[in-house]
Amino acid sequence: MTRFVPAIILILLLSLWAFGVNPITGCEIIARGAFGGEIGLSRTLVAMTPLLLTGLGMVIAWRAGMYNIGGEGQYIIGGLMGASVAKLHFGGPGVILLSTGLGGAFYGALAGWLQVKRGVHAAISTILLNFIALQILAWAVTGPLQAPGTTASQTATLEPGQMLAKWSNRTDLHSGVLLAVLLSFAVWMLLSYTSFGFHLRLTGENPLAARAAMLNADRIRVQAIALSGGLCGLAGGVQFLGTSGVIDVGFNQQWGFLGIPVALLGGLNALGALASSFLFGALMAGTQSLSRSVLGGDLLIFVIQGAAVLTFLAMRKRERGNA
């Protein structure tokens, strides 16, 4: 990690240069956008939150050997479940948030069930389930969940009482940020200090040893990917209840996919994901500012993220090779 920080700064400078931006001014804009006062910092934390939640989801699933590529779909289904509960005026933000987690968990468990009972590898089924979720999203926001009395393809805007609490009126900082950070510690504890977490990791490292130890590896796999989907659904919920207040066809915004590099960069460790999601949250907030002065500046985040993950994996591989 110590050698990785200079590497990522180099990537940042090179990417800025490739986008035709003066690297020094570019960095300044990014830094101000990400850390400049409470507005910048809150923007970083708000961008970090869905990244952290989907990242944690990936940590749990991947450690169990379930290669969940379906964060995107689980995020969407979670959001839609929340929109449904919100439409029914069933309860406050807590109830809606819970339903988003359950929606995502159900969608994740579906992929788990397909793998253990029908032999469809989770990496394949979750990709396909993403496509289905996108279609459900398009159908829902023009059909049953469409805001009444409008032609716009989106849900009704949440009432203020259904949204997550905000710290102050000056920033976007919402209580979902705290929830995500607390959950990263919870996931870390779960994996390191509980028998369930240990058995989950054992199933991922050596499923045959889990079987010989008389554990039900299939059940653990389904539980792991359900938990993973639940966290991704929660990411959708937090984004819906904390930031957008509305769901349209562009709701997903790649948050589910971005959870994968966040988890990998965090070494498939919950606290590592906390650190890497903060890093990417800052880059996201910073490049948002950059996009106001540079054409295509908001795309920079994807270039940097891709390059950073590749560099990280290559460096880790080389270190392993030398050992």
Add this chain to the structure above:
Amino acid sequence: MLTLSGITKRYGGLLALDGVSIEFAPGEIHAVIGENGAGKSTLMNVLGGFIAPDSGTGSLGTSTPLPFGDPRRTRHLGIEMVHQHFVLVPEFSVAENLALSAIKSLSGALDLESATSKHRTLAARLGWTLDFNARTGSLPVGIQQRVELLKSLAAGGTVIVLDEPTAVLSDEEVSELFRVMGELRDEGRAVVLVAHKLREVLAVADRITVLRNGRIVGSTLADGTTEHELQTWMTGEALSPIASSSTIAGEICLEARGLQVSGDRGEEAIRGIDLVVRHGEVVGIGGVDGNGQVELAEAIVGIRSSRSTSLRRPEQIGYIPQDRHADALALTMSIKENFLIGSTTGPLLMPKAVNKGARSLIDKYNIKAQDINATVGSLSGGNQQKVVVSRVMERQPSLLVAVNPTRGLDFQATKFVHTAIGEAAQRGMAVLLISTDRDEIRDLATSVHRLEGGRI
């Protein structure tokens, strides 16, 4: 003549090889023996070009220097290794695995028939019935080793290095292998055998070299030595025989009637057997590998479904699987976590209790481990097996099912496992010992069955 001189290899603080000089002559079977950790594997890896030594030289014939650290060029010189852990592609058929090493070019059509004709002739000459179309991963280990052997023999090296080749074989297969080794020697090849079973070594080797703590402590013609002398060289002490188990059997612990078990491919692996194991009794099940051993064990333990007219077994069953790498350990996880496999109590893992438990097992069972946070894969094979055995024994199950519990282990580790099993039986544990090692069954079992074709 293959000569190594002054080979030294250091891993951190550990001197794995300390100025080893050794010669392997054509037309000779030369056995290199020693305890686990004596440096046998390191020496063989240097020989095979997998490891470059820190100092020392090697040459083939009078002038060709050995390309240390370059396994591909080493093979080109005609030095062939047969590894203890197979290097086969499980998803490939036997023919495909053999063709993989025989085909020199990446272009052109794949003609499995002609690519493996040499192997087929060899197999026929050795009297081996081998299904060349079978998926390799579905074959029992004993058969997989034949594939591995065929691969190296067909490549036609002038030096054949066999690393623990008998560990997985039954007695019949061992004598067959020895016949083959004799033929290779008579054809003028240098045959290098890495082994630890003295009786076998004395039966087949012409020359025996003993390693201890990275040094050569003795080298002798097989004719001029005894098992006792070799043992003393290897361990630095003479070993006392194990106390034999109690013969007083108690109440019935396991009773199976008409047990039928299916294998992975749906074949009938166990075809209706009756089995009774009483407390304090070690029931030995011998026989050649691939006759339903693993399926029987897994059915008794309860991780493989079975049919039977009646099956009575206790709640607490301890299981020592035959393949510690595949079934018993998570090599990438820490030593302390591997102690927990199958032995977690309660929903939480308290770090202090986990550390304390690991340290006490390490002390109690004399496991050579520096750091309980290191991966279990960093331990030697014997110590890995001790991790498996100790964690099973510590739970004091009423029934222990062990499949080849000492496969690939040296004297001290074997003695440790045997003593642990024998003492547990004396304390009243019922033990089902499934082993292809006839000596092991004879030393430990109070009653013996033989498993053949899924029947007793």
